[in-house]
Amino acid sequence: MSLNDTPRATRLHIGLYGRRNSGKSSLLNALTGQSVATVSEVAGTTTDPVYKAMELHGIGPVVFIDTAGFDDEGTLGELRVGKTQDAAKATDMAMVLFHDADMTEELAWVAKFRRHETPVIPVVSQADTLPDGGKALAATVAEKIGTQPVIVSAVEGKGIEQLRAEIVRKLPEGYASGSITGDLCKSGDLVLLVMPQDIQAPQGRLILPQVQTLRELLDKKCLVMSCTTDCLEATLAKLTEPPALIITDSQAFRTVYAQKPAASKLTSFSVLFAGYKGDIDYFAASARKLATLPRDAHILIAEACTHKPLKEDIGRVKIPRLLRKKLGDQLHIDVTAGRDFPTDLTGVDMVIHCGGCMFNRKYVLSRVAECRAQGVPMTNYGMTIAFLLGILDDVVLPH
Ligand SMILES: Nc1nc2c(ncn2[C@@H]2O[C@H](COP(=O)(O)OP(=O)(O)O)[C@@H](O)[C@H]2O)c(=O)[nH]1
Ligand SMILES: [Mg+2]
Structure with a gap:
């Protein structure tokens, strides 16, 4: 599906809130891997809120709202603050950036979002410039609002995957990618x-x-x-x-x-369901990594259904057989079923997930996020079969 096929109004709106120069625009660019927002040393560079519709890796179609900063001064400043307040009304999920010991305004914004039942992700930003990498500030924030903030550095690219995982964790239950067959x-x-x-x-x-x-x-x-x-x-x-x-x-x-x-x-x-229920691009890239796995790699096959395995079960028989045929007999293959998915993926070289028709998208994406955060490739049955049969490049992927 092309970006513009998902109406902006139905996309998840993620707003960035913080003072001028707290690193909102830089964080947005780090998250999206693009220069979406103008970054400047001059406080107040972002003027009106910028609404940017895009495909966020690991999540799907979203709109980011990059705001001016809520501490803007002067007449023009007041106007900007007003617009920031207005943007807050359209925000489905808010990131509030903390960077300073004085956090009065930040706390007020967190309280305001919570009053409106808008999920809030507290962030300690520009951690590389803070004395202990932001730990002390994070502890103070956690104490004041009861939620552990994500510590990030846009410059060093740190904490970005954790932030992505946090967005997934806070997605509304029914969040879907909108279309199965897309474009x-x-x-x-x-x-x-x-x-x-x-x-x-x-x-x-x-x-x-x-x-x-x-x-x-x-x-x-x-x-x-x-x-x-x-x-x-x-x-x-x-x-x-x-x-x-x-x-x-x-x-x-x-x-x-x-x-x-x-x-x-x-x-x-x-x-199709890899895209509808998961992260199609991560699945495709991960499937290609099957080619480079060591001969004694550990593969975890994750089934959503807990039905009694059939004789020619795809997850327990067909995929393992195809994998061994292609990659050899020394592979270690484990199967997990239902909600029984390990949080610690140490030692796992690859996760292969079923289509996930029994799970909602948020749930599958949370597994993708766990894999991404731990640097473990994750793909699904369809992608694996396509790769093992050598036709992944001939399959069209929905977007
Ligand atoms: N060292 C460091 N500098 C940063 C970081 N994020 C942003 N900056 C710098 O801080 C300044 C303000 O950043 P910007 O993203 O424009 O802040 P905004 O006003 O909140 O949008 C710019 O000079 C950035 O280069 C970071 O993580 N580490
Ligand atoms: Mg900005």
């Missing part, structure tokens, strides 16, 4: 769904990702055709033009790839 198809496009109804398919119904995808395609006014893998050839032969997009069950990937018309884009349900 991959539009109204009037012919979309073919390949859905093998094998031993693992539940009796008499489709699985949730298939149902949700189908519903979205109908809402989008796409023309939808469905078949099982064995009927793919006959289906393609009946169509007068190649489908704009083919969405297949990951397990039929190779078969579908071999038969697909050159003009059709191909993706899988689990790749």
